[in-house]
Amino acid sequence: MSFDPKILGIACNWCTYTGADLAGTTRLHYPHNVRVARVMCSSRINPAFIFRAFVLGADGVLVGGCHPGDCHYSTGNLYARRRLAVTKKILEFAGLEPERFRVAWISASEGNIFAETVREFTEQVRNLGPQTKLAAQKRMLA
Amino acid sequence: MITKIGREKLQEFVAGLMKSGRLFAPVKEGKGTNFKLITDPQSVTLDFYNTIQSPKAVLFPQSEDLVNYNISHDGIASEPAPIDDGSRIILGVRPCDVQSFEIMDRLFNGSGIVDPYWSARRSNLTIIAYAFDRADPVDFYNAFGITGSDEQGSDILMVRDTNSFLFKAFTDKGTKLLETMPFLEKGTADDEKRMTEIVDKGRDIATRTLDTAEIHKRLAGIFDSPYWEEAAAACLNCGVCTYVCPTCHCFDIQDETLFGEGSRRKIWDSCMFSDFTLHASGHNPRTKKSQRLRQRINHKFSYYVENFGIISCVGCGRCTRSCPVNIDILTVVEEAR
Amino acid sequence: MIQIEKRLREEAKRLLETKEAAVVLAFGRGFDEEHPMPLILRKPSDAEKIVFNEYCTFNMARHLTEFPPGTKIAVAVKAADSRAVTVLIQEGKVKREDLIILGIPVAGMKDFRSGTAIDATTTGPAVNPVLYDILLADLLPEPKDVSPYDVLAEIEAMSPDDRWGFWSAEFSRCIRCYACRKACPLCYCETCFVDQAKPRWSEKSPSASSNMMFHLTRFYHLAGRCIDCGSCSRACPMDIPLYLFHKKVSKECEEMFDQAAGMCVDAKPVMVDFKVEDSDDILL
Ligand code: SF4
Ligand code: SF4
Ligand code: SF4
Ligand code: SF4
Ligand code: FES
Numbered sequence: 001m002s003f004d005p006k007i008l009g010i011a012c013n014w015c016t017y018t019g020a021d022l023a024g025t026t027r028l029h030y031p032h033n034v035r036v037a038r039v040m041c042s043s044r045i046n047p048a049f050i051f052r053a054f055v056l057g058a059d060g061v062l063v064g065g066c067h068p069g070d071c072h073y074s075t076g077n078l079y080a081r082r083r084l085a086v087t088k089k090i091l092e093f094a095g096l097e098p099e100r101f102r103v104a105w106i107s108a109s110e111g112n113i114f115a116e117t118v119r120e121f122t123e124q125v126r127n128l129g130p131q132t133k134l135a136a137q138k139r140m141l142a
Numbered sequence: 143m144i145t146k147i148g149r150e151k152l153q154e155f156v157a158g159l160m161k162s163g164r165l166f167a168p169v170k171e172g173k174g175t176n177f178k179l180i181t182d183p184q185s186v187t188l189d190f191y192n193t194i195q196s197p198k199a200v201l202f203p204q205s206e207d208l209v210n211y212n213i214s215h216d217g218i219a220s221e222p223a224p225i226d227d228g229s230r231i232i233l234g235v236r237p238c239d240v241q242s243f244e245i246m247d248r249l250f251n252g253s254g255i256v257d258p259y260w261s262a263r264r265s266n267l268t269i270i271a272y273a274f275d276r277a278d279p280v281d282f283y284n285a286f287g288i289t290g291s292d293e294q295g296s297d298i299l300m301v302r303d304t305n306s307f308l309f310k311a312f313t314d315k316g317t318k319l320l321e322t323m324p325f326l327e328k329g330t331a332d333d334e335k336r337m338t339e340i341v342d343k344g345r346d347i348a349t350r351t352l353d354t355a356e357i358h359k360r361l362a363g364i365f366d367s368p369y370w371e372e373a374a375a376a377c378l379n380c381g382v383c384t385y386v387c388p389t390c391h392c393f394d395i396q397d398e399t400l401f402g403e404g405s406r407r408k409i410w411d412s413c414m415f416s417d418f419t420l421h422a423s424g425h426n427p428r429t430k431k432s433q434r435l436r437q438r439i440n441h442k443f444s445y446y447v448e449n450f451g452i453i454s455c456v457g458c459g460r461c462t463r464s465c466p467v468n469i470d471i472l473t474v475v476e477e478a479r
Numbered sequence: 480m481i482q483i484e485k486r487l488r489e490e491a492k493r494l495l496e497t498k499e500a501a502v503v504l505a506f507g508r509g510f511d512e513e514h515p516m517p518l519i520l521r522k523p524s525d526a527e528k529i530v531f532n533e534y535c536t537f538n539m540a541r542h543l544t545e546f547p548p549g550t551k552i553a554v555a556v557k558a559a560d561s562r563a564v565t566v567l568i569q570e571g572k573v574k575r576e577d578l579i580i581l582g583i584p585v586a587g588m589k590d591f592r593s594g595t596a597i598d599a600t601t602t603g604p605a606v607n608p609v610l611y612d613i614l615l616a617d618l619l620p621e622p623k624d625v626s627p628y629d630v631l632a633e634i635e636a637m638s639p640d641d642r643w644g645f646w647s648a649e650f651s652r653c654i655r656c657y658a659c660r661k662a663c664p665l666c667y668c669e670t671c672f673v674d675q676a677k678p679r680w681s682e683k684s685p686s687a688s689s690n691m692m693f694h695l696t697r698f699y700h701l702a703g704r705c706i707d708c709g710s711c712s713r714a715c716p717m718d719i720p721l722y723l724f725h726k727k728v729s730k731e732c733e734e735m736f737d738q739a740a741g742m743c744v745d746a747k748p749v750m751v752d753f754k755v756e757d758s759d760d761i762l763l
Contacts (some may be wrong), residue, residue: 043719048672048680048696055688056400068759078753082736085761086702086750089731090695093634093724096645103762135402136688170651172718173593194716195654204654205684280510282752293763365689376517378541380658382716398682409683417674430581468509468516468591 005059005125009118010045012071015063015107019111022111030115034062041065042103043076047087050101054091054134060100060125062118066104067105077105097128144329146308151325155307156183156233158323163229163268166200168193177232184426191278192236196460198246198389199233201263204385206323207405208395214402223405227262231319233366236299237292237344238456242388243269244295246452249251249391259408268315271296273344282472283457286353291344301340308337349457350472357475360449361440364478373454373474374435376467381412382473383461386437393417413437435474443475483495484531486615487555490581492526500553502577504542514591517542524741531583534591540564540664543573553579553643555615557588561608562741563664564704569741569748572705573668582611584619589711590667598660602709627707628730634723636732646724650690654718655683660697660719662714665704670695698724703732703749706741735761 011017017038023030041043042065071077083104091097102124104117107142135142147155159165161182167176167186175190176196207223237305243264252262271289283289293299297316301308308329311317320326329337384390398404411418414435419428428434446454455471462470480748487505507518507528515530516536540563546552550575556564564580567573586606587747588597598604606624607618617679626699634642658675660666673693681692705725734740736757738747 003502048701049693051692052680053701056487073754077643078755078757079751081757081759081762082753083752086699088762089727090698090702090724091567092639093642093727094646094691094695095637095639095641097639105759116598127565133647134691135689136686156732174718175717206687226502330754375519378714380661380714381656382658385656386716387653394683396683407684412656415674417670446579462510463592464716466658466710468514470510473510474732 003120005033005130006057007034007060007062007122008053008058009034009062010039010042010049010065010111011036011106012044012077012115013038014068014070015066016069016104017065018108018113019106020112020113022112023115026111028111028115030118031078033125034118034120041071041076042075042080042084043073045070045080045084047090047138048113050087050091051134054096054099054100054131055136057131057135059128060102060121063101064114064117065103066108067107070107072106075100079108090109096131096135099124100131117130128129136137144308144333145320145323146303146306146333147326147327148211148306152186152188152307154325155184155323156186158178158325159231159233161220162322163220163231165231165233165264165279165394168235179431186233187277188234188272188307191276192213192239192460194275194460194464195386196242196458197232197235197239197389198229198242198391201243201260201267202246202250202391205407205409206259208408211281211399212323212403213399223315224260225259227266229266230263231268231270231271235296236274236429236458237271237290237294237296238281238286238288238458239388240269240271240295241283241286241288241456242458243267245389245446245450245452245454248452253450258478265467268298268319269296269318270298270300270309271314273299273301274341274347275302275344277347277349278463279350280350280459280462280470280472282350282459283455283456284349285354285472286453286455287453288456289345290347290349299341301335301344303340308333308340311335312369322461334434335373336464349436352472352476354453354456357453361444361475361478363438365436367479370432371430371435373469373477374430374432376412377418377435377469378432378467379414379431379434380413380466382466383465384414385410385414385470386464387461388456388458389442413441439471439474480532480585482583482613484529487531487581487583488526488529490613490615491520492523493581494553495520495523495526499551501551501586502546502553504552504554505529505581506531506537506539506555512737513594518752531731533587533589533683536588536590536597536713538563538662538664538710540567540653541662541710543567543578543664546666548574549577551577552581553581555581555583555610556608557583557585558605558608559603559708560664561610562603563708565610565663565707565741565744566704568744569746572681575744579613580608580611582608582614584608584614584616585623587621592713597709597713599625599627601712601720601758602748603627603707610744624703628726631723631727631730635727648693649719651687652692653685653694653719655685655690655693656716658714658716659711662710663701664708664710665701665706666697668747672700691733692740694721698728702728703736703738704740705729
C-alpha cells in the first residue's frame, strides 16, 4: 500500500481555521492527510506541541495563522513567527528533514490557498516517506 | 587454582563468556566507561579505573516493565511483564562495587518483602571482580573494611599482570565458569606467586577512610542542625550522585502509555529531585535542598543502618567524582558532628 | 588569579561588613585545590574561605534565583556569567538594584573533571564581563578572530541523516539525571516541563524519543537566552556535547534577530520580542 502521511495541522481560530472551513463549504477538494487542531492564535502554539507531534508519529506538521499584521490579537503571530522559526532550526539541526514542518499564513477568505497548501505539503511529506526518526517506538524501551 | 590469559586474547575470553550467559562488561562511552550488555567482544575494555555509572543497572535497570497493558474501547487488558531473569555475568566489577550487591540484597531480598525482579536476576548472576591497582584520591572504600583486591562477594577475582590477566575462583559457580572457558591456561607456580603479590599489593592500597562507629546515632542527633544548610549550599539538586551510585535504589512507578498501549514501569528516582516527595495535593514536605541532601546522607549512613544493619555506601567515590559542584560525601559525613 | 582571590576576599568582607550585601556568591575550597566549590557567604569572617583559581568554573548566576526577592546579593562573575546575570535581570528574576556585581576578567579556565582548558569550542570566547559594579582585575584584551561558532562547521556540513545519527548516539547515553538543567543559570523554572505529569511531555524512562523530547524542548527554552557558559555540558556525567546544540541555536537567533543573549540589561530577550519587519524568510 502506498504511504499515506499523517500530518498534524494547527490552525488559528480567526484566520486559517476559518479558511479551512471555507475550503470545506466551497467544496474544494484537498487531501484528508492533514488533521487540523484549532488554537485561538498561532502564538498559542507551544513548540513542544510540534516536537511531541513528531514523537507521537506525525510525518509532518503544518501550522497556519493570520497574515502578519492581521492577527486577531494584533501581534500574536509576530511572536509566533520567531518561535516557529527557531523550532524549525532546532528540528533541522537535530537531523529531521526541515521539509516536514511548514508555517503558512492563510486568511479566512483564502479557502483555496488552504486547500492548495495542504495539497502541496501533503505531496512534499509523502515524498519524504514515513517519519521514523523522532517517532517513538511502540514499545518505548524495546 | 590460578588460571590466566594473555592480554592479547582478552577478546576470545570475552567471546567465551558471552556463550555462558548475557555478559555485561565495561565499554568506552563518551570520555568514560560504563557497563553495557556486550554484543561485540571487541567493545570490552579493561583499561579503566572505574565506570561512571555503577553496575547496579545490570540487576536494577533504570526503567523496567512491571505490567503491560492495552487500553481500548473494549476495556483494559493487562498482564504482568515477564521477568527477565536469564543468567548474567558481569566482568570487571571493582571490589567496592561487589559489596554494593550485598547491601542491596538486604533491601530487595532480605527485608521480608522480596523484589522478584532483583532476586531472580541476582541468583543467576556471576560476578567477576577486578582488583584495583591504584586508588583515586576520592575513594574511601577502606572505611567499610573493603580492600582494593577483595574477593568478598565475587565468584571470581581477576587481577591484571603486565601482559596477562590472572583469575581465581572463589565459588562453585566461578570454578565451573572458568572450566568452560577456552584459551585459559593453567597458572604456573610463578603465576600463583604473582597473583599473591598483586592481591597483597591491592590489599595495601590506601584510600581515604572514615570513623564509622556510631555514625547513625551521630547523624540522628543533628537532624535539626543548621549544618545541613551549610553542607548543601552549593548543591544543585541534580540527580547525578544518586544515579551513578551503586547503592542508591529509590524508584518511582509510572504508567507510560502510547496510543493505548503501555506499561506500568519501575523507574529510578532520586531523593535529590524536588518532585521526589511531592504529594498529589501539591504539598511537598521536603522543599529545601538542605533537607534533600540530609535525606541522602541519612538514608545511607543512618536509616539504612537502623533498618538493615549496614551502611549503604561502599566508598566507590562516584558521587564525588561526578558531582558538578564537587560536593564530597565523605567530607559531608565527616563534618556532620 | 591569586590577585583576584585577594580582591574577591577584600570585597566580600567589606560588602558583608557594611551590610551592602547580605549574601556573597563566590568560590570556595572543595575536597582539594583542583576541585573548588560554589561558596555562599553571609559572615564577613568567612571571606577568607574564598578561593579563586582556574578550576572555579561555576556560573554563580545559577544561585541568584535561590534567595527571596529583595535580598542584596553580591555575585562574582566571569565573562559568560555576567551575561547570565544580565538575562536574569532582563527576565525580572532579579533586580539590578539588588545586585552588586563583582566582575572577574579572566582567561585560561580549566575543567576540573578532565583538567583540560576551556576554550571557544565549548564556551563563549570572551574574557571580560559585560556587566559589573566592581572590577576585580584589569580588563583583558578580548581574543580576536575567534568565533564561538567555528566548532559547528563540521556538524552543519553533515547530511540530515548523519546529523540525526550523531545526535541519536549522543543522546542515547543520557541518563536523565538533569544535571544539565540544574547547572544552567537560566533553567530556573519551578516545575520543569519534563517533570509535569499533566500533560506528560516526555516519558520519565530514558528512551530515544523521550530523551530527544527532553533535549529539543530544553534547547528551545534556552533559545535567545543561552549565554554559552558551558556549565550544562561540564555538569553532564555522560559527556554529552550539549554546547554544540546550544551554540547552534544561539547562532541562528543572532543571525535572524540580530541580537546576542545577555549583552545589555535594557534589551528584551529575542524570543519574547518581535519586529514588524522580521522577515518571513526565517521560516523557510
Ligand atoms: S551531584 Fe552534587 S549537586 Fe547534584 S544533587 Fe548530588 S550533591 Fe547535589
Ligand atoms: S554514596 Fe557515593 S561513595 Fe558511597 S557508594 Fe554511593 S556513589 Fe559510592
Ligand atoms: S544552556 Fe548551558 S551554556 Fe547555555 S546558559 Fe545554560 S548552562 Fe550555560
Ligand atoms: S546532564 Fe547529561 S546525562 Fe544528565 S540529563 Fe543532562 S544530558 Fe542527560
Ligand atoms: S489570531 Fe490568527 S495568528 Fe493570532
